[in-house]
Amino acid sequence: MQKSILITGCSSGIGLDAARTLKARGWQVFASCRQQADCDRLIGEGLKAPRIDYCDPDSIGTGLGEVLAATGGRLDALFNNGAHGLNAAVEDLPVEALRDIFESNFFGWHDLTRQVIPIMRSQGAGHIVQCSSTLGLSYLGWRGAYTATKHALEGLSDVMRIELAPAGIHVVLIEPGPITTRFRKNGIPYFERFIDWKSSPRRADYETGLIPRMYQDGGPDRFELPPSAVTHALIRALEATRPKPRYYVTLPTWFAGTLRRVLSTRAMDAVISRL
Structure with a gap:
């Protein structure tokens, strides 16, 4: 029987590479996107692409319904992937900005996952794969909002794993x-919408550090890998009889995972403050 997988955030980057690769490996792939125009583009290249926007509960139910109608009510795997960043000092984050990023990076994921769990429970099998981040294991200055969503995801997923x-x-x-995607560029509209950086006591830091990094294309980061590296980890997780709880992809993630086990919090702060 052909196995089925629903992947979110497939308009580009990690989700798109995963959808194309798994389809080529024989999976029945449902490559969802937030915008209908992106869904139409993927349908044009032969993918099934229901519209699912984590911030739109109706689209979650409708999109999943389309998947189940096509599979006869079965779903072997869910890959939660769509997310965005919001870079700013924590003191400059309005509460509505945190609510917004948690809706798209955490609450929407939970909504879709809860609707999938009864299907997998009735089958007696299934894989729920969460695309987290190095910042789910560690933390960096100016990344407080995104770090908070990924730490929440890590904790919830650990509990789900045992339950x-x-x-x-x-x-x-x-x-x-670090993966070669449009992630940094995709976070700019949220920064422009929510962050009053000109009124911040950190204005000079925005002008000389954060803003040039966001708006100027400085080329790949050190240790950056292509989206196919994430797809490789996804395939290992899906095809393993007993998958590992976590799959590290890049060297910085291995570094962060090691440091959090061996260093005190003060020592971690000292290392991270120099990055």
């Missing part, structure tokens, strides 16, 4: 690190 194991459902976290 759902008796039902035959594997819950896996993938920790990418």
Whole structure:
């Protein structure tokens, strides 16, 4: 029987590469996007692409319904992937900005996952794979909002892993690190919408550091890998009889995972403050 997977955030980057690769490996892939125009583009290249926007609860139910109608009510795997960043000093983050990023990076994921769990429970098997981040393991200045969503995801996924194991459902976290995507550029509209940086006591730091990094294309980061590196980890998680709880992808993620085990918090602060 052909296995089925629903992947979110497939307009570009990690989600798109995963959808194309798994389709080529024989999976029945449902590559969802937030915008209908992106869904139409993927349908044009032969992918099934229901519209799912984590901030639109109706689209979550409708999109999943389309998937189940096509599979006869079965779903073997869910890859939660769509997310965005919001770079700013924590003191400059309005509460509505945190609500917005948690809706798209956390609450929407939980909504879709809760709707998928009964399907997998009735099957007695399934994989829920969460695309987390190095910042789910560690932290960086100016990344407070995104770090908070990924730390929440890590904690919730750890609890789900032990709760759902008796039902035959594997819950896996993938920790990418620096990957060549449009992630940094995609965060700019949220920065412009929510952050009054000109009134911030850190204005000079925005002008000399954060803003040039966001708006100027400085080329790949050190240790940056292509989206296919994440897809490789996803395939390992999906095809393993007993998948690991976490799959690290890039060197910075391995570094962060190691440091958090061996260093005190003060020592971690000292290292991270120099980055």
